[in-house]
Amino acid sequence: MRRSMKLFGSTMVAIVTLAAAAAPLVAQAEELGQQTLGRAYWHVFLAYAIAWIFIFGWIISIARRLGRVEKSLGNLDG
Amino acid sequence: MYKRTGWIGTATALLGVALSVLVLWMVFFWVPTEANQGVIQRIFYMHVPAAWVAFMAFGIVAFASAVYLWLGDERADMAAVAAAEGGIIFTGIVLLTGPLWGKIAWGTYWTWEPRLTLTLLLFFIYVGYFMVRAATENPEKGKRFAAVVGIVGALDIPLIHVSVLWFRSLHPEPVVLKAEGPTLDPDMLTTLLTGFLAFTVLFVGVLMLRYGLERAERELNLRQVTG
Amino acid sequence: MTYLRQLRAVIRKDLLQELRTKQRLATMGGFAVLVGVLFNYSIDQAIVAAQDIASGLIWMTLVFAGVMGVGRTFELEAEDGAFQGVLLSPIPRDALYLGKVVSNFVLVYLVVLLVLAVFGVFFQLDYGNHPFMLLAVLAVGALGFVALATLFGAVSSGTALGETLLPILVFPLLVPMVVYGASGTSRLLAGRPIAEVEGNLRMLAAFALVALFAGAGLFRFVVED
Numbered sequence: 041m042r043r044s045m046k047l048f049g050s051t052m053v054a055i056v057t058l059a060a061a062a063a064p065l066v067a068q069a070e071e072l073g074q075q076t077l078g079r080a081y082w083h084v085f086l087a088y089a090i091a092w093i094f095i096f097g098w099i100i101s102i103a104r105r106l107g108r109v110e111k112s113l114g115n116l117d118g
Numbered sequence: 119m120y121k122r123t124g125w126i127g128t129a130t131a132l133l134g135v136a137l138s139v140l141v142l143w144m145v146f147f148w149v150p151t152e153a154n155q156g157v158i159q160r161i162f163y164m165h166v167p168a169a170w171v172a173f174m175a176f177g178i179v180a181f182a183s184a185v186y187l188w189l190g191d192e193r194a195d196m197a198a199v200a201a202a203e204g205g206i207i208f209t210g211i212v213l214l215t216g217p218l219w220g221k222i223a224w225g226t227y228w229t230w231e232p233r234l235t236l237t238l239l240l241f242f243i244y245v246g247y248f249m250v251r252a253a254t255e256n257p258e259k260g261k262r263f264a265a266v267v268g269i270v271g272a273l274d275i276p277l278i279h280v281s282v283l284w285f286r287s288l289h290p291e292p293v294v295l296k297a298e299g300p301t302l303d304p305d306m307l308t309t310l311l312t313g314f315l316a317f318t319v320l321f322v323g324v325l326m327l328r329y330g331l332e333r334a335e336r337e338l339n340l341r342q343v344t345g
Numbered sequence: 346m347t348y349l350r351q352l353r354a355v356i357r358k359d360l361l362q363e364l365r366t367k368q369r370l371a372t373m374g375g376f377a378v379l380v381g382v383l384f385n386y387s388i389d390q391a392i393v394a395a396q397d398i399a400s401g402l403i404w405m406t407l408v409f410a411g412v413m414g415v416g417r418t419f420e421l422e423a424e425d426g427a428f429q430g431v432l433l434s435p436i437p438r439d440a441l442y443l444g445k446v447v448s449n450f451v452l453v454y455l456v457v458l459l460v461l462a463v464f465g466v467f468f469q470l471d472y473g474n475h476p477f478m479l480l481a482v483l484a485v486g487a488l489g490f491v492a493l494a495t496l497f498g499a500v501s502s503g504t505a506l507g508e509t510l511l512p513i514l515v516f517p518l519l520v521p522m523v524v525y526g527a528s529g530t531s532r533l534l535a536g537r538p539i540a541e542v543e544g545n546l547r548m549l550a551a552f553a554l555v556a557l558f559a560g561a562g563l564f565r566f567v568v569e570d
Contacts, residue, residue: 102331
């Protein structure tokens with residue numbers, strides 16, 4: 041129990057140190073990303089993904105509901 | 119009967135899907151990048167057709183609602199429900215993709231851009247349309263209530279549009295780039311028109327499927343009630 | 346002539362009912378005054394002057410108090426089945442609707458006057474050089490509001506959700522009224538000339554007319570069984 045606490049503590053210290061060292065790098069990368077418009081690509085992909093997910097989600101939900109209703113109708117007939 | 123509507127609907131929907139794939143190819147591999155806004159402008163080929171479909175769907179809802187109240191024809195109500203469900207999907211697409219564009223083009227996820235605002239309000243009118251229907255115990259009454267929501271919404275939308283435009287003219291936003299710059303490059307126009315065609319065909323096809331579903335559901339309800 | 350008589354009968358019934366119970370007027374009035382008290386504590390007058398945001402406060406109080414009061418119109422009558430009796434009478438549905446609009450308008454406008462008086466004292470507001478124009482803008486705005494809220498009050502009272510549904514249904518539709526009403530009011534409070542508000546008044550009137558025609562035409566589909 042003590043050992044795991046210690047391990048946890050040292051891991052946390054390592055993470056915090058690394059994060060502190062990396063923070064300026066991340067900020068720089070983000071800035072670069074803004075400059076090269078990498079983020080714009082990401083947004084375009086996301087937008088098209090959202091549209092397709094919504095439309096296909098709609099179609100799939102219709103298909104599932106239709107399947108269920110037709111099954112119930114078939115049960116009524118049979 | 120609903121099976122045949124399903125067949126035509128399926129074919130139309132498949133055509134719509136094929137056209138949408140074509141649009142994807144055009145957007146990502148064919149159309150040139152717009153000079154002012156860069157890559158982000160490519161959202162436009164899907165965002166604008168989605169907005170068109172959202173408003174067209176509401177036109178169908180309002181028209182079908184008026185017919186339903188006037189003639190009491192059950193089919194008009196089924197068409198209205200089917201179109202409203204599609205409308206809420208497409209307003210959802212517009213409302214999520216608009217901010218994705220705005221964040222890059224205007225530097226902010228949300229501006230009170232008149233068309234975006236109008237779409238948000240349209241979304242809430244659709245929400246009201248479904249809530250009224252769901253919250254009414256007597257389904258016949260629910261259909262009439264929903265039709266009233268649809269018709270008043272359609273009458274109010276032009277006024278809302280005028281007022282949000284006017285409000286915007288009072289409070290100009292400094293960082294906004296004009297989305298409709300100079301005349302569109304012919305390749306971009308082709309892509310946009312294909313986008314319109316694809317989403318319209320897709321919507322009409324799925325609308326027919328949804329209509330078939332509504333009819334099947336009502337047939338089931340009727341037969342369960344009558345035994 | 347009979348149409349006007351029927352209209353008057355509906356208005357008289359509703360106003361008499363309100364006069365006897367004072368239920369809605371008391372709740373709306375109390376609500377409006379208390380909102381004013383809460384507004385006082387929610388704004389730091391060292392940072393924003395009340396005069397600058399008063400128009401927004403007035404219009405939002407009108408909308409919230411109005412939704413509360415108008416939402417009760419049909420609930421009250423539905424409680425003991427009295428509305429069935431009204432529906433059985435040979436009064437045309439549009440007269441019933443217009444009568445309700447008039448009686449609701451009287452209530453809402455009384456609350457507007459109360460709000461103007463109380464907020465004026467609470468926030469030391471200066472109502473500018475054209476108090477009658479201010480009253481006109483608020484009257485036409487309140488009429489449009491009541492026209493929509495009465496129709497959708499009937500809708501929401503017919504649902505299981507009751508009056509809680511009313512804001513969801515009317516708020517999106519009220520945007521034109523709030524835009525033109527609040528901007529007209531803030532211009533008047535800022536002491537701008539009357540000519541700058543005439544356009545607002547016209548748009549508010551157009552909104553009210555559309556709402557009234559839609560309500561009068563559609564009301565019968567809402568109340569029929």
